Amino acid sequence: MPQETARRSEDTGRGDTDGGDDSGAMTAGMQAEQGPVAGVFDLLHPPSGELIDDCVHCGFCLPTCPTYLLEGIETNSPRGRIYLMKAGKAGEVEMDEEFVGNFDACLGCMACVTACPSGVKYDQLIEAVRPQIERNWERTRADKLFRTMIFSLFPYPSRLRAAAFFGTLYQRLGLHRLLDATGLLERLPARLRAMEALLPDLSMRSVVARQPAFTPAVGPSRRRVGILSGCVQRVFFGDVNAAATRVLAAEGCDVVAPRSQQCCGALSSHAGREPEAIARARNLIDAFESVEVDTVVVTVAGCGSSMKEYGVLLRDDPDYADRAADFSAKVRDISELLDELGSVAPRHPVPGRVAYHDACHLGHAQGITAQPRAVLATIPELRVLDIPEAEICCGSAGIYNLVQPEPAERLGRRKVEHIEETRPDAVVTSNAGCLLQIRRYLDAGVPLFHPVQLLDASIRGTDLSLISADQNPSSTT
Amino acid sequence: MSAQLVDVDHQAGVVTDELAEELRRRLTPDRIITDETRLRTFECDAITGYRVVPALVAFPETTEEVAAVVGVCAREHIPYVARGAGTGLSGGALPVAEGIVISLARMRKVLPPDVDNQRMTVEPGVTNADISKAVAAHDLYFAPDPSSQIVCTIGGNIAENSGGAHCLKYGFTTNHVYAMTLVLPDASVVTVGGDGIEQCGPDLRGAVIGSEGTLAIATSITVRLLRKPEDVQTMVADFPSAAQAGEAVSGIIAAGIVPAAVEMLDELAIEACEAAVHAGYSLDTAAALVVEIDGPAAQCEEDFDRVQEICQEAGSTHVRVAADAGERMLIWKGRKAAFAAMGRISPDYFVQDGVIPRTKLGEVLARMEEMASEAGLRVANVFHAGDGNLHPLVLYNAATEGESERGEELSTAIAELCVEMGGSITGEHGVGTDKACSMPKMFSEDDLEVMKRLRAAFDPTGISNPGKIFPTPRLCGEKPGPYREHPLEASGQIERM
Structure with a gap:
């Protein structure tokens, strides 16, 4: 069978670094025990049978699953996927x-x-399956190439900035020629077009200088916090980072942005590229340990959810397991921290109606839905609107909108239709990926913000002009 | 691969590559599944104890496409099973080996409602809850409310004649469907019913609703919508024993009150629901009643006060009244998550659906407890107490040698206990695969023969969901009763999991 030949054998596949240039090899503690495989899975943390058995096959997950919503095909639902994990583990498929x-x-x-x-922990199950697939399944050349390109670009702010700054990737990175030469051009353009369309026009944004390494609290210090600068975040949403730093300082935090920090590895982790994710996690832990902070603040939901799982990711690493668990315990989304601290800085009104989009990696993955709303509620004259079908993903999902552009586009348009039903003056969400994805499909007249940008405007009294003079003047009521 | 457990005509055709290709042309290639990997995910519904891998799954999007697939099945004599969201609890959507599964999950269109006449036409893959959602702005709703309403489809509701917590006052699906477009097993398309529930002539609409997919596939359904009641009051009353809760239920009915719903949960069920939803049920009580009263505000208030008194007279230790719609929804969310939340306390379960006279409640519960301890298994109880519809959940672990068998045996014994007590093996979940062997406990041979004749009038060759409802010698052994290993299983020719 062709599938057989396409698969790697267990021993060569395990521990492969997948070509990431700074990914570390697994330590001795990470080596899987030798022996028979768990069905289609190798023995390095296959999906847990106990977690699989928690699923009673009731189907309550179906209506909230974006792929089931789009396709109506049971296989493409959490229940179907868990069923296949079980069959896979038993070697029946x-x-x-x-x-x-x-x-x-x-x-x-x-x-x-x-x-x-x-209470099925599908998050842990899917995150166990993805590295298994990366280790034990040979992707097509085109797929591998595209994924390698993504992971050689996005986690590197300098490369990403260069790529975005000098025009469209498609032309400027010479990918066209490269793909043409490999004869795979026909399959790839949808993905590349997706990538091209996703990247915002950087020239329109100020290319923000580095975050200051230290920003003192305004008034007495209530907490010493480290802030994640992020990779995509740093390039495309430097203004969010700047706003976060100002807000934290205004709310009494000493803010440290360690210079040595790099990408947190969330994109790699969510794509199953475990060795890469592990290497990045270790680096980030080192970076923040060097500056000794009480809390590590994150402004990107996807990064935060991943950093809260470092303890699990590094559980087999004797040097890092405990440190990773300690680190994860310190991680807070910025709205989570601000809500916990309570506000001290006075607010100015920011009149307008904003639709709050729950980023999946904030709401579903971290259970943070009340805090961003509570934090936004501290802003006078700001009305926060809930979006219908809020539980359904916008289609961004890490690199999903790059590797699966068609369903991602359908989800993006669906999300924006629901957003537009609320007739907002602006859209607010706490994740870089969602901001880029929604931006693509939303009416250009409706601005997008991270919640912390609205807080920043409120604290500083700057005019965000959510409501333009010619636009729906009654909407402030 | 497991073989069929059901009687199918030995002439049954097979799904060949050519036939799959023909269906790919009739629909589209991406809407036909034949690979073994994906087929596996269709091998069971919400009762995973029964599993059969089909040969092909088709995803039609229109009545014509459903008729096209059924037409091919009729021509080639291939058995087929219609499937909605696969939330059934009696194995009603269990595929037939070598047969076709017709998934209606992509037929999800909702036509604009006829608000004045309180009617709306929807496709079978629309979920029960989405019907109400679509008309909420008009202050209307669809009354049948099975606990799986956020997932289960109206097509499945029709197959099973689904009820729900509120069927005590409002009736079952059959009371809320005016008309249906049906694809019959010979692929002809007909419409049954009309503008109202009552029609001249035999009630074909009524015959099809609850026929568990053995007579036809509904592809378009006109439902009846109700005006939302003016007022709704909900309470949770704790009782030190299930028997006392049962007394309270009898007291409420005897007082001439028709509550919208009266639900009972026992300690184990409460534990699972609370773990899942945190709806605020008391964890240290033997039983809890959820009572809901709805209607005109004045009547509602009077009845509600009386219900509280009755509960206190029956020995209720604590009464919690929902302060607002939010709290009411939370109470219901807890109750409705009961089955689905069982994963919190057990890896596997069988759910029963027996009906008993309300007055026998205490006796039946005591017997069930004895039977459970004899079998060495736990049984959680959730039920529609108002109409005596029990849902005992037999908890077991399939990974433990012999537990599935003991669980299934106990489950069947409980269903049959209900019949002995003068009740029924099923209130709303259907007979399906699960209870087919118990049918002779309830019905005489003549009764079953009449049912089979009705079925043959629609489906003379037996291709539409064969093997369900009616006991078959192959499924049930020589005489119906608790599960025992079949000779074919012993010889390894079929497997039953």
Whole structure:
């Protein structure tokens, strides 16, 4: 069978570094025990049978699963995927194209985790399956190439800035020629077009200088916090980082942005590129340990959810397991921290109606839905609107909108339709990926913000002009 | 691969590659599944104890496409099973080996409502809750409310004649469907019903609703919508024993009050619900009643006060009244998550659906407890107490040698206990695969023969969901009763999991 030949053997596949140039090899503690495989999975943390057994097959996850919503095909639902994990583990199905395609199609939005009455930890299950697929399944050349390109670009602010700054990637990176030469151009343009369309016009944004390494609290210091600068965040949303730093300082935090910090590895982790994710996690832990902070603040939901799982990611690493768990315990989304601290800085009104979009990696993955709303509620004259079908992903989902552009586009348009039903003056969400994804489909007249930008404007009294003079003057009521 | 457990005509055709190709042309290639990996995910519904892998799954999007698939099945004599969201609890959507599954999950269109006449037409894949959602702005709703309403589809509701917590006052699906477009097993398309529930002539609409997919596939359904009641009051009353809660239920009914719902949960069920939803049920009580009263505000208030008194007279230790719609929704969310939340306390379960006379409640519960301890298994109880519809959940662990068998045996014994007590093996979940063997406990041979004749009038060759409802020698052994290993299983020719 062709699938057989396409698969790598267990021993060569395990521990492969997947070509990431700074990914570390696994330590001795990470080596899987030798022996028979767990069905289609190798023995390095296959999906847990106990977690699989928590699923009673009731189907309550179906209506919140974006892929089931789009396709209506049971296989492409959490229940179907868990069923296949079980069959895979028992060796009753092959790790074939259908098997892999079914897991690749999962956005990892974790809406099913919120919906599940039996408390099935699908997040842990899918995150166990993805590295298994990366280790044990040979992707097509085109797929591998594209994924390698993504992971050689996005986690590197300097490369990303250069790529975005000098025009469209498609032309300027010479990918066209490269792909043409490999004869795969026909399959790839949808993905590349997706990438091109996703990147905002950098020239329109100020290319923000580095975050200051230290920003003292305004008034007495209430907490010493480290802030994650991020990779994509730093390049495209430097103004969010700047606003976050000002707000934290205004609320009494000493803010440290360690110079040595790099990408947190969330994109790699959510894509199953475990060795890469592990290496990045270790680096980030080192970076923040060097500056000794009480809390590590994150402004990107996807990064935050990943950093809160470092303890699990590094559980087999004797040097890092405990440190990773300690680090994860310190991680807070910025709205979580601000809500916990309570506000001290006076607010100015920011009149307008804003639709709040729950980023999946904030709401579903971290259970943070009340805090951003509570924080926004401290702003006078700001009305926060809930979006219908809020539990459904916008289609961003890490690199999903790059590797699965068609369903991502359908989800993006669906989300924006629901957003527009609320007739907002602006849209607010706490994740870089969602901001880019929604931006693509939203009416250009409606601005997008991170909640902390509205707080910053409120604290500083700057005019955000959510409501332009010619636009719906009655909407402030 | 497991073989069929059901009687199918030995002439049954097979799904060949050519036939799959023909269906790919009739629909689209991406809407036909034949690979073994994906087929596995269709091998069972919400009762995972029964599993059969089909040969093909088709995803039609229109009545014509459903008729096209059924037409091919009729021509080639291939058995088929319609499937909605696969939330059924009696194995009603269990595929037939070598057969076709017709998934209606992509037929999700909702036509604009006829608000004045309180009617709306929807496709079978629309979920029960989405019907109410679509008309909420008009202050209307669809009354049947199975606990799985956020997932289960109206097509499945029709197959099973689904009820729900509120069927005590409002009736079952059959009371809320005016008309249906049906694809019959010979692929002809007909419409049954009309503008109202009552029609001249035999009630074909009524015959199809609850026929568990054995007579036809509904592809378009006109439902009846109700005006939302003016007032709704909900309470949770704790009782030190299930028997006392049962007394309270009898007291409420005897007082001439028709509550919208009266639900009972026992300690184990409360534990699971609370773990899942945190709805604020008391964890240290033997039983809790959820009572809801709705209607005109004045009547509602009077009845509600009386219900509280009755509960206190029956020995209720604590009464919690929902302060607002939010709290009411939370109470219901807890109750409705009961089955689905069982994963919190057990890896596997069988759910029963017996009906008993309300007056026998205490006796039946005591017997069930004895039977459970004999089998060495736990049984959680959730039920529609108002109409005596029990849902005992037999908890077991399939990974433990022999537990599935003991669980299934106990589950069947409980259903049959209900019949002995003068009740029924099913209130709303259907007979399906699960209770087919118990049918002779309830019905005489003549009764079953009449039912089979009705079925044959719609489906003379037996291709539409064969093997469900009716006991078959192959499924049930020589005489119906608790599960025992079938000779074919012993010889390894079929497997039953």
